[in-house]
Amino acid sequence: MSSSDRTPHVVIVGGGFAGLWATRALARDPVRITLVDRGNHHLFQPLLYQVATAGLSAPDIAAPLRHILRSQDNVEVRLAEVQGIDTAAKTLALAEGTALAFDTLVLAAGATHAYFGNDHWAAYAPGLKTLDDALLLRRKLLLAFERAEAETDPEKRAAWLSFAVVGGGPTGVELAGTLAEIARHTLRSEFRNIDPALAKVRLVEAGPRVVSSFPDDLSDKARRQLQKLGVEVQTGTPVADIDADGYRLGDQRVAAKTVIWAAGVAASPLGALLDAPRDRAGRVQVDPDLRVPGHPDIYVAGDLAAIQSAGQPVPGVAPAAKQMGRHVAAGIRARLRGQTTTPFAYRDFGNLATIGRMAAVVHFGRLKLSGALAWWFWLIAHVFFLIGFRNRVVVLLNWTMAYWSYQRAARIIFGPPVDAEPVTPPDREGPDAPRIG
Structure with missing residues (x-):
């Protein structure tokens, strides 16, 4: 000093x-x-996947730093x-x-x-750390159904309706579960040439189980809840390659136009x-x-x-x-004050992960919850920790409407097409923590 x-x-x-x-x-x-x-905003990153899957809009989970700190006179914000x-x-x-x-x-x-030395995969399997990433993913996901609707070749149509999420941590589980719900409920009866419910959603995890930071029994319950939603869970096999037309698991080649990366940080x-x-x-x-x-x-x-x-x-x-x-x-x-500093001691408040509608897992010390009760616990915690009263009200209203109608409020496609050529996400670091709990 x-x-x-x-x-x-x-x-x-x-x-x-x-x-x-x-x-x-x-x-x-x-x-x-x-x-x-x-960036000029603080991002509540635990709900970033909700923006990517059209459940929330960007301003619902972000707030300008200048606005947050407007009453703190000893701060200057520099973009x-x-x-x-x-x-x-x-x-x-x-x-x-x-x-x-x-x-x-x-x-x-x-x-x-982090793509574990395969940085070229970023062009075909975007990750989720920033609002730019979320908006790119939203466009990519929604366009996949539009391309499938217009495709007449059965094999090519199936590739557009094949989705893979690489990484079985909380973010991967949340993305996969939400994608399955979108295909089976949100988009029902909206297309004429395809049945969105036939979309295949696969969660790929290199390790032996999903959400490995949770106890074994909760991890197993998370897997079963994913499968109940229609997600195919593939564990124990790492992705060997990813390109514009799909990915490879060992010797198996899978045609898929949409691959999402949630495996490395x-x-x-x-x-x-x-x-x-x-x-x-x-x-x-x-x-x-x-x-x-x-x-x-x-x-x-x-x-x-x-x-x-x-x-x-x-x-x-x-x-x-x-x-x-x-x-x-x-x-x-x-x-x-001329005093000595003390060591940092982390207080663990437990883990939360949502899987889908009325499906989640929660671990707080000896407390283990799954299913509907865990989902309500997850929802209340995330609304409570959002920055700003407006954000809490808007998110709660959006979730209430989505619960009763299965609709997702932010399904507007804008920006350049993402399927014409590979799009590399912006090379920028996001805010700190990837998620809550």
Whole structure:
């Protein structure tokens, strides 16, 4: 921290859960904060799949950072991209060609997609980390049914009606279950040449079971609930290749025009700009108080930080990112007062994953729920944690209407066609935590 009499300048990179929670926790402290993000909004990423599957609109799960922080006088929001970090001079190089000086730096730039060395798959199997990703996926999913309606060749039509979600974690399970519901309920009676209910939705997981972060019995219940919705669950076989016309599982070639990637996460590339050790996912290995080894004025939080708590790795989830953000703020406050910082201790609030209508799994300590009760628990938790009263009301109204009508309110196709040639998702990192719980 600067030893001069001027107000210390804290620069926070990333407006996701970790960055925003750190910013708000410093509201009453004698610091000047600059929050830097490539986007102008905070995204509630746990519901991003709802935008991708036309259940919600983008503004329902996002809010402008300037609006969120409008009453916090010690914050300036900067829409910019960080391209370099000079730790000796304590400056950030921004894409606009300017330098931003800091006394304390907090890196909370989140995560991006990881294709395990097969980056060319990104053109054919987009992932889901940002609103741009969600809108691309929505267009791709809805256009698949339109292309099938216009196709006269049975084999080609079947390929358009074949959907694969790669990755059996919470995001993959939520996407697969929702896709099956769209095909069997939402689009019923809307087409003349195809029966959307005949669409094949397959969830592909390389490991032995889906939602492996849950206990075995809940994982098995999740699998059964997916199968009840009509999802074919394929475990124990990794995807060997993906191209514009389908994918390969071992020696089996599957024709499918729509493949969604939900299998891998890598830390933001900003971590590589620091002279610090990183793990295989690119996360910065930080000290127990979330500071970078050898750089006492630089903190890393959220998905970009690799740290253990109580002997276990801290997961990349929203509650962990929020807790890290608050802990970073507490560490900055302690140093301002000449006090020592304390190690970060993660409090695990459990796991939630929805599968479909009245189907979900919940794990909180000894509490294990599945089915309708878990679904209501999941719904209430997600509405409660949304940013802003308007977002909560709009999401609740949309879900209420969808529950009674099976309709999804955001089924408007716009933007360029996605089936003419491969479209690579934007190379940008999203906000911190990929999901809640």
